[in-house]
Amino acid sequence: MEEEATTMDFSLLTDAIASKSYDKIADICDNLMLQVSAEGVNFQNDWPYAIHLLGHIYAGDINSARFVWKSMPLAIKENQPEVIAVWGIGQKLWTRDYAGVYEAIRSFDWSPQIQPIVAAFSDNYTKKMFQLLVAGYSTISVQDTALFLGMSEDDVTKYVLVEGWSLDSAARMFTVKKQSVTTEQKLDPSKLQRLTEYVFHLEH
Missing domain, CATH: 1.25.40 (Serine Threonine Protein Phosphatase 5, Tetratricopeptide repeat)
Structure with missing residues (x-):
């Protein structure tokens, strides 16, 4: 024993x-x-x-x-x-x-x-961040979106266009496509507040 x-x-x-x-x-x-x-x-x-x-x-x-x-x-x-x-x-x-x-x-x-667990976390994290952006913005710059989703500007453009966003190339701004909110996607208001503060910090 x-x-x-x-x-x-x-x-x-x-x-x-x-x-x-x-x-x-x-x-x-x-x-x-x-x-x-x-x-x-x-x-x-x-x-x-x-x-x-x-x-x-x-x-x-x-x-x-x-x-x-x-x-x-x-x-x-x-x-x-x-x-x-x-x-x-x-x-x-x-x-x-x-x-x-x-x-x-x-x-x-x-x-x-460890690598597959980190990759799965990264993928989930990107999806969560994307949902936060959808819930929090109607327009957002390409640069900020790339930061939030951890991608290059080219890659992030491809990623969000597939999700139905549109790009104003001259202004380098995305127009966010709103999704119909299901019960799973209800957002914690405090998370949205933190995200807004973070963007404010990035831009000032």
């Missing part, structure tokens, strides 16, 4: 990653951490901190991600560049540096295990 207590069963986590159920990662890691802590196992060196952090970031729970980061041993923070890189994404989200989130994603060469 002693032997079993010291081995961690990561099969649930491995299965969740393999099946792209990234929204389950944070809960699986939290539960497993509580379990091994209760058993008195010294798990710190073997713990998948980067995945645990990324699980909370993927789920949009930055407070929990901060808690995981703060409770991490200093040796892990100093010796695992990928953990630091994941937290770099978390920091940008925490400070609402929307463009910085994409910079943090692009500025690290992610490991094969």
Whole structure:
């Protein structure tokens, strides 16, 4: 029995990653951490901190991600560049540096295990930002749209034109196509307020 207590069963986590159920990662890691802590196992060196952090970031729970980061041993923070890189994404989200989130994603060469989760997060994040822009603007500059969606101006133009926006080439402004709001797309007014403040900060 002693032997079993010291081995961690990561099969649930491995299965969740393999099946792209990234929204389950944070809960699986939290539960497993509580379990091994209760058993008195010294798990710190073997713990998948980067995945645990990324699980909370993927789920949009930055407070929990901060808690995981703060409770991490200093040796892990100093010796695992990928953990630091994941937290770099978390920091940008925490400070609402929307463009910085994409910079943090692009500025690290992610490991094969982490890369698909980061890519899925990036894709979801772009979709969320797009919904915020649709809800918050009737017109917006090409430059600001590119910043918010983490793309070049050419790529962002292609992306939003497919979504039905129109471009005034001379003014470099998009006219936003409003979508019929379904219950899923109801927007948190505080998010819209933060977005407006961010654009104001960009432009002044």
